Amino acid sequence: MAARAMSLATMVLAKMVLATMALATMAAFGPRVALAKSPTCEGCHAEEPADVIRFLDGELRSVRVNPQTVIDSVHGGEVSCQDCHRDQKKHPHDQANYLNARDFRIAMSKTCNRCHYAHFTRLEESVHQKQLAKGDVDAPTCVDCHGAHDIEPPRSLRAGVSERCGSCHEDVVKKYAMSVHGAALAKGDPDVPVCTDCHGAHKIEDPEAYKFHAGSYLICARCHADAEKMKRHNLNPDVLSTFLDDFHGSSNRLYTEVGYVPEAPVATCGDCHGVHDIQPFSHEGAASDVRRRVSEACRKCHADAPDDFADAWLAHKAPSMSSSPLVWGLTWTYRILIPMILLGLIMHILLHLWQVGTHAPKRKHS
Ligand code: HEC
Ligand code: HEC
Ligand code: HEC
Ligand code: HEC
Ligand code: HEC
Ligand code: HEC
Ligand code: HEC
Ligand code: HEC
Ligand code: HEC
Known part of the structure; x- marks a missing residue:
């Protein structure tokens, strides 16, 4: 009995060896047709009509990929299909069992981490990744912001940044577009901030956190204390120094240095000016109107401040x-x-x- 099983096994093994040898000979000396049929990714995936992936929710997606798209992307020539798709070596592939297109994207995005580890670790610390880890599948992965096959050089399209973030943060982008910064960007001004200048792209911090709020004046200061940049726009470059000299700025700096968190947050630039909806301060009308407008900004925190309250403040001017x-x-x-x-x-x-x-x-x- 045991001997019969042995000889059967030997026979199967011998057949397999023969078959492999035949295949190898065909590949080496056989007709060209056999070579063309060897399964390359493009061989199946550049075909029209293409096959489809079936997601478990019933959605179908064509698996047609134009190889030229990948060649024209930042990865052109350096990264091949297999470099990103390491699980598809077997043909036919294992049955894909993705719940839906979103589930597929989140899984596929992990492929970027291997080569771009630094960006991956930065993203790990962001509000987005924390949100994703909590199960909010709407938070962005690499592919939502960069694409997969058609990745463009990310710094080339400054104006495109708000569109990219805006695909999910529509309300913020609408406000931003009408602000002094957004309006200038639309006119092609390279000096104004886009979303990523203030938030970063990968390691986006929680903007509601005290630390971010208290330190946010340093973001504005990058440009508004830059004398050359401000001169180009005919703006006062002393807004940072005057802020740090007055009560809000000096308290803020002191608290930050000693690590003290006050009961009520001290005013930073954005509390008086807004952040996404910043408008130039209007000097129109009588002096008393202008004064009232300034006091309105103060009432957000100094609730019953009278109209002359702002007289206590030097309005970004060094005292003269x-x-x-x-x-x-x-x-x-x-x-x-x-x-x-x-x-x-x-x-x-x-x-x-x-x-x-x-x-x-x-x-x-x-
Ligand atoms: C013999 C034809 C064939 C070859 C060769 C082939 N694929 Fe596929 N591929 C398919 C078909 C059919 C599907 C859709 C059905 C499915 O999900 O398996 C598919 C699906 C995919 C998917 C969707 C996700 C998944 O896992 O199903 C990816 C990604 C993919 N292929 C990548 C590749 C890569 C990379 C190569 C080259 C290493 C390759 N394929 C070679 C036929 C092929
Ligand atoms: C830089 C990494 C990368 C490279 C290179 C790459 N892919 Fe993909 N591919 C992805 C990611 C990520 C997705 C998921 C896209 C999504 O969620 O929309 C994907 C999706 C796919 C799909 C599913 C259908 C679709 O378009 O969503 C197929 C099929 C596929 N790739 C085949 C290929 C083939 C063939 C090549 C080579 C010509 C290739 N890929 C090169 C990363 C890559
Ligand atoms: C096999 C390794 C590998 C994988 C996987 C990979 N990349 Fe790349 N990536 C590279 C290389 C190599 C370059 C070109 C060299 C460079 O600029 O760093 C590059 C360049 C880039 C650039 C342009 C960088 C610049 O400074 O202009 C972006 C953006 C990018 N990759 C995003 C992705 C995304 C998103 C994914 C996943 C869908 C991914 N990469 C997957 C290796 C990889
Ligand atoms: C929320 C959108 C977003 C996500 C998510 C994101 N990126 Fe980026 N990435 C950007 C933007 C915008 C830039 C352009 C540079 C900038 O403005 O700082 C960029 C730049 C890059 C660059 C070019 C080098 C550099 O730092 O400028 C690489 C490489 C890159 N990203 C890879 C990745 C990888 C890999 C992932 C996932 C682990 C990822 N990105 C996730 C938006 C994003
Ligand atoms: C694919 C969708 C998507 C994209 C693209 C995206 N985000 Fe987000 N973002 C989210 C989700 C989801 C949350 C968490 C829920 C929320 O607070 O809105 C979030 C949260 C945030 C937060 C924290 C909000 C809070 O109240 O705590 C900031 C800041 C932020 N994103 C900035 C950006 C920036 C800047 C970009 C572009 C570089 C960007 N996002 C691109 C989906 C996205
Ligand atoms: C001039 C700097 C600046 C720019 C430009 C900017 N932000 Fe913000 N953003 C902030 C600050 C500061 C906060 C925190 C608000 C606070 O301190 O009260 C914030 C808060 C947020 C929040 C959470 C609160 C909310 O309003 O929903 C989101 C989401 C956000 N930003 C997304 C974006 C997106 C998307 C863009 C691009 C269209 C963008 N930001 C452009 C500075 C900026
Ligand atoms: C990347 C550079 C940059 C950053 C960061 C930046 N700004 Fe600006 N800001 C500018 C430029 C340039 C202008 C002039 C735009 C113009 O000419 O229309 C401007 C205009 C303004 C104005 C209108 C001034 C006037 O009266 O015309 C205010 C107010 C302002 N910014 C406040 C802020 C605040 C508050 C922050 C931080 C939350 C900030 N900015 C961050 C570059 C920047
Ligand atoms: C306590 C509220 C308050 C704070 C804090 C504050 N500002 Fe102002 N800022 C104002 C008011 C009000 C005006 C208009 C004053 C006027 O022109 O009479 C103004 C004017 C400006 C202008 C226009 C200057 C010009 O040349 O016309 C800029 C730019 C500016 N602020 C930026 C900043 C920045 C950057 C910070 C943080 C470092 C900051 N502000 C902090 C209330 C504030
Ligand atoms: C984001 C909230 C906020 C806004 C907006 C704000 N302040 Fe304040 N202000 C504070 C806090 C908190 C303190 C207490 C500072 C400390 O702890 O030393 C303070 C302190 C002061 C003081 C010192 C005396 C006191 O009551 O402690 C004056 C004067 C003052 N603010 C004037 C102004 C004026 C003028 C404006 C408008 C142009 C303004 N503030 C806008 C939060 C704010």
Whole structure:
């Protein structure tokens, strides 16, 4: 019995070896037709009409892929079909069992991680990835932002960034498009921020978190404290220094440095100006109207601030004799008085030492 099983096994093995040898000979010396039929990805996937993937929810997707699309992409020549699709080596492939197209994309996106590990780890720390891990399948993967076969150089299309983010954040993009930044971008201004200048692309932080809010003035400062850039737009480049000199900015900086979280968040740039809906401040109308408009911005936090409340604030101006004589006067008084007092103190000590050294009565030693 055992011997019969043995001989059967040997026979099967011998047949397999023969078949393999025949195939190998065909591949080496056989007609060209046999070579063309060897299963390359393009051989099946560039065909028309193409086969389909069946998702479990009933949706069908054509598996036709134009190889030229991949060649024209950033990966052209360097990354092949198999580099990304490592599970499709067997033909026919294993039956794909994806719930739906979204499930398929999330699974396929993992293929990018192998070669772009740095971007993957950055994405891991983002709000998007955390949301995805919580089961929110609408959060973006690499493929939602970059595509799969038709990936373009990501920095070339600045204006396209808001469209890309906007495919999911429609409300924000609408607001942004009407803002001073968005309007300038539409006119081709390269100096204004797009979504990724403020949020980053991969490691997007939670914007509601205290740390992000408190530090957000540094984002604005990248451009608004850049004297050359601001000169091109005829804007005041001192908005950062004046912010840091006043109560909000100095408290904010101090709290951040010592790691203290105050009960009420201190105003940063965005609390007075907005972030996605920033408009230039209007100076139209009477002085009292302008003043009232400034106070409106303050009432968000100082609820019952009267219209003259904003007079307590220097409106991004370094104090001058004409704009705020009291602050200016006091500043200069201190600037002159304090060094004079210090100088007087030092002089006093020096004179005292000199007096002790030269005029002290000589002691008699006996
Ligand atoms: C003999 C023809 C054939 C060859 C060769 C072939 N495919 Fe396919 N492929 C198919 C068919 C048919 C489907 C759709 C049915 C299915 O899901 O298996 C498919 C589906 C796919 C899918 C959809 C997801 C999945 O897992 O089903 C991917 C991705 C894919 N192929 C990649 C490749 C790559 C990469 C190669 C080259 C290494 C390749 N294919 C070679 C016929 C082929
Ligand atoms: C840079 C990686 C990458 C390369 C290179 C690549 N693919 Fe894909 N492919 C993907 C990803 C990711 C998806 C999922 C796309 C989606 O969710 O829309 C995909 C989807 C597919 C599908 C399913 C149908 C579709 O279009 O969604 C097929 C079939 C396929 N690829 C075949 C190929 C073939 C054939 C090549 C070579 C000519 C190739 N791929 C090259 C990453 C790649
Ligand atoms: C087999 C390795 C490999 C895989 C898998 C892969 N890439 Fe790439 N990728 C490269 C190489 C190599 C380059 C070209 C060199 C470079 O610019 O870093 C590149 C370039 C890029 C660029 C352009 C970089 C630049 O600075 O212009 C983007 C964007 C990109 N890949 C995204 C993806 C996405 C998204 C996926 C998954 C769908 C993916 N890659 C999968 C290797 C890979
Ligand atoms: C929310 C959208 C988004 C997601 C998700 C995303 N990217 Fe990007 N990526 C961008 C944008 C936008 C850029 C352009 C650079 C910039 O503005 O910082 C970029 C740039 C890149 C670059 C070019 C090099 C660089 O840093 O400028 C590579 C490579 C890249 N991404 C790969 C990936 C990979 C891999 C994944 C997934 C692990 C991924 N990206 C996920 C939006 C995204
Ligand atoms: C495929 C859809 C998609 C794309 C593309 C996308 N996002 Fe998101 N984003 C989400 C989802 C889903 C959430 C989590 C739910 C929410 O808070 O809206 C989220 C959350 C966020 C948050 C946190 C919101 C909060 O209230 O905590 C920010 C900030 C953000 N995205 C910025 C961006 C930027 C910038 C881009 C472009 C580079 C982008 N997103 C592209 C889907 C997307
Ligand atoms: C000038 C910098 C800046 C730009 C440009 C910008 N954001 Fe924001 N965004 C912020 C700040 C700061 C916050 C946090 C709000 C706060 O501190 O009150 C935020 C909050 C968010 C939030 C969560 C709160 C909300 O309003 O839903 C999302 C989502 C978001 N941004 C997406 C985007 C997208 C998409 C774009 C591009 C159209 C974009 N942002 C452009 C600075 C910016
Ligand atoms: C990438 C650079 C950049 C960043 C980051 C940036 N801005 Fe701007 N901003 C500009 C430029 C350039 C203009 C001038 C646009 C124009 O000429 O129409 C401008 C215009 C403005 C204006 C209108 C000024 C006026 O009266 O005309 C305000 C207010 C403003 N930004 C506030 C902010 C705030 C608040 C932030 C941070 C949340 C910020 N900006 C981030 C570049 C930037
Ligand atoms: C307490 C509220 C408040 C804070 C905080 C604040 N601003 Fe302002 N900012 C204003 C008001 C009000 C005006 C209009 C004042 C005027 O022109 O009389 C203004 C004017 C501006 C202008 C226009 C300047 C010009 O040349 O006309 C810019 C740009 C600006 N702010 C940016 C910033 C930036 C960047 C920050 C953070 C570093 C910031 N602001 C912080 C309230 C504020
Ligand atoms: C985002 C909320 C917020 C906005 C908007 C805001 N402030 Fe404040 N402000 C604060 C907080 C919080 C403090 C307390 C600072 C501290 O802890 O030292 C403060 C402190 C002050 C102080 C110091 C005296 C005091 O009450 O502690 C003055 C004066 C002041 N703000 C004026 C203004 C003016 C003028 C505006 C409008 C142009 C304004 N603030 C807008 C939150 C805000």
